Amino acid sequence: MTGSTILETTNLNLWYGQKHALIDISLQIPKNKVTALIGPSGCGKSTLLRCFNRMNDLIDSSRITGEILFNGNDIHDPHVDVYAIREKIGMVFQKPNPFAKSIYENVAYGSRIHGVGDKKELDRTVEESLKGAALWDEVKDRLHEPALSLSGGQQQRLCIARSLAVGPEVILMDEPCSALDPIATAKIEDLIVRLARDYTVVIVTHNMQQAARASDCTGFMYLGRLVEFDKTTKIFEDPGEELTENYITGRFG
Amino acid sequence: MTGMSLSRMSTVAVVGTLVVLLMVAGCLGNDQTTTPERITVTGSTTVLPIAEQAREAFEAQDASAEIMVSGGGSSVGVKAAGEGTADIGISSRDLKPAETAGYPGLVKHHIADDAILLVVNPANSVESLTPGEIRGIYNGTYTNWNQVGGSEAQIVVVGRDSASGTREFFSEFVMDEEDFVRTQEEFNSNGGIQQKVSQTPGAIGYVGLGYTEGVKPLALDVDGTDIEPTLQNITAGTYPISRPLYMLTNGEPEGLAQRYIEFILSAEGQEIVASEDYIPVRG
């Protein structure tokens, strides 16, 4: 791997109650690159993604062993503020989930909860974030209309803008295009590539082409294990494992 | 499939509770073998204890009789007897002109008398009041116990609601129909007044003879003589605040209703009246 590492896991194991959902995962996610996680449904890729910003804390029965380092710091260290972690590691979900507020308030939400009250500063953040998410031109005249009046693709970009507004270093995306049409999907993919200039993106996807098109590195997961993790070109052109090759070529099961 | 089983479960759940309740109802309702003669008695809560105790004693003697007693107030009693929704109405007041006009067939049976006692908190040092002082307290002239010979404490005036037969009697007999002080606290039962007075040091109220637990009955100071509200004084008529209680029937009573009223007016019935702290009308 070249470049510096921003997220790193070592022997990560996770259980949901009795179910062993992640088994001995060790990987390093490079900074300012797009990393894709692929694999069949239920393989644990979303679970892994949710480990990075500790969203699994919300599930009472979950239990974790092993280490997750963010910029070299253990995110499970008792002194670490979980909210600060989520501020630095944003997340975009499978289904667009804008709040039942206006477009403006959705983007301003993050700034407000982190204590920004100044109107000018909020205006600037909202504009920059919407521009960053390639949504500004479409919504600049209707910022105070309900977010739920946007189309699905616009809603998803709004959710991306919303996470950009808090100034993250990493953006986790959990199948962000699965509910969108090809045009909206293409827009988001473009956006992902552009985002990688300033941010680190980790994306879970079912869409092999998407992983191939948009990502720099790819990890293939199967039954809770990380089977292979390498540069995307390598994974797609010359996979090291037979399992990976079978999956990528569609000769699976 | 889930939808199917859930909708089936919904039938079980929502309707189930219901069905069980109604089935229990059906089973329990049909266990009567005899066909008893039935009457209903309803009205004044003041007379209710007499009617109820008499029912119990009467039914013990006559197994085929079934008497159903309920409260609701004197006016309910008059109305129910007049309209025929009950066989006997019970009332702690005389009929109003409108009622006599509306139900000309109503027959009054004077079954007992009820005394009205003025009660204060046991901690109160006052032992007796003159009729004038009582009126003064209830019309708002006196607001502090030290104005009527007690210690320094605000008087909390407690009375019955304005529809009460007891209050009406009190108003006519004691108040000379003067208006009550507007801050008077009102309760709709003897028990409520008893409770209130027993826990409020400055309170004064008026209740029937049976409601003296935890409160102190006051003697009546008539021309310098204290008349205690004892049974003898009341029966003898020396304690003056008492009123008649009635049973009402539409026309002369017949059958079970007649036998029941006769029973109350019998020696045995009048003993029951006395044991419930009312004043018998036949000795």
Added chain:
Amino acid sequence: MARDFSIRARCQNFGWPRDRGTPEIGGPATGTKRQFVDWAVGKLLFVGALAAIVAVFFIIIFLLRDGYQIVLETGFWNFLAGAEWNPTGRNPAYGVFPLITGTLLVMALAMVIAVPLSIGSAVFIAEIASPRMKSVIKPAIELLAGIPSVVYGFFGLILLTDWIRVTFDQPSGSSWLAGSILLAIMSIPTITSVAEDAISSVPKEFKEGSLALGATHWQTIRRVIVPGALSGISAAIILGMGRAIGETMAVLMVTGNAAVIPDPIYDVFSPVRTLTGTLGIEMGEVAFGSTHYHALFGVAVVLLFTTLAINSAARVIITRIQGTQGTARPTPSGRVKAAILHSTPYQAITGAASRITHAISAPFGRLLPPRASQRCAFLLVSLSVAIVIAALGVILFEIVVNGAGAISWEFLTGSPRDLGRAGGIFPAIVGTFYLVGGALAVALPLGIATAIYLIEYTADTALTRSIRTAVDLLNGTPSIVFGLFGFAFLVLFMGFGVSLIAGQITLGLMILPMIIRTTEEALRSIPGSLREGSYALGATKWQTIWRVVLPPALPGILTGAILSIGRAAGETAPIMFTAAIFSSRFLPSSLTEPVMALPYHLFVLTTTIPGAATQSYGTAFVLLLLVLTIYLAAILVRRRYHRATVM
């Protein structure tokens, strides 16, 4: 074939469109039958939905019938604004102004106390409590709703007023404050329970979205979850107000019932008299047909319209709040809507509304760093639950300690003797079952039909608006007014006499709005995509409702039913003139006979029979146990569903 034909013919007679059955698709038999069922169910639901309107119509007619004379006699303005209520004075005065003031004051203060505590408890249960804790606290608070108002009144009289008198060094504890505290305790379970359902049904995605941005749990609750549940919370508050404004038995035992306006107006220790209290204490003994009698029916009418005014105001506010939520689909009238959105009065109202919610949910939002503010907020929220649970604890403790001693085999299976001072309460236990079962049999089908009709079958039309208004009116109609109506209409006019059926119908009407409301709320929380999914498979409307919409809505519907059972079992006012008798040796063998009932028995024991304290507590204990059992059964059923729905 012949049968098929006849169904079809009948359908056409009913105006069922002929061309709906398309024989090519689905086959003639199934298509026709399915569509007939669908059509018939729709009509049936429509008829059910009219019940609320019919009920309100009859209530108003029968109240006006006996109440209009008072206005003829005193004049409209003298009646409404007259400052003195003294019906039996030498110069009778029938001014209801002090009564209206008393009603509003008592209710307002009760809400000031109850709303923060309830929302705090709801937030605690839905968001903070561990599943295990939740499984204890939620039913515990619902149980609070099952305590009959007579018991509350008894408590208020014995403990609360005395506590106020001693603590605040007042000559008398019977006061506005006592009434408000008692009403607050009584409406908390209703508000908490419904608000908790609303909060729990806010989509998980909202919560995750907020947390993923680094918001603290409290910030998420305050800024995303509570605003998202606002419509449900408002509905909860309206239900609570309905309970508070309609309460009679408890209030009349603690407010002192003096028809005065507090002087100064904020003197919470002043005795006050409410409209319901006036009916409760005076109705029983007033002479029928007298001016006083008409005046009391006039009071009932005023009460009804006061309630209507409060409910309408609340409804307007809710609609406005929902408007800002942005859930509205883009419509042609969007521009009009936008114009309204930016008008000043509108912004003033919503501004005020959101400021209120913020004041409740974030007393110190900006002053402290997020973590500390979360800690403080959670502390306050936990405190509100603690207060509610403590209130429950005190009351339960009193009942159990004093009541358990009275329980014996004879007490549970015998008939009362010696005025209830001895013997048992078996006929009252069974009577209560009859009444509650009958009330449910009346209200459940009608209520669920109405809710389904309102949510699934119609858009916003004049008819649905009138149905909703009627439901609001019914919801706000005090139980004592139901009692009066039951007496005037069922007992006298219909000639049922004081009977089981009169009581069942009266109680049924009383719980109808609660069932409609909670069912509506439950149906509304089912996402439209589910319905579309079912339609896409060729299901009819009714099949979709029955198989797809109702099952996941069931827990919500059950919550409504549970609360209704508690309320019906504990009510005294609606049955005291319609169904209840103090004693009976036998159980009723038909619907036309009167019954004994636990709350009425308790009422008579506590207020009229001296020396029956043990039996009073015993009766309260049994009543509580009975309600507890019904609750427990229903809660278990609900939990099973919850699991089934999740899987």
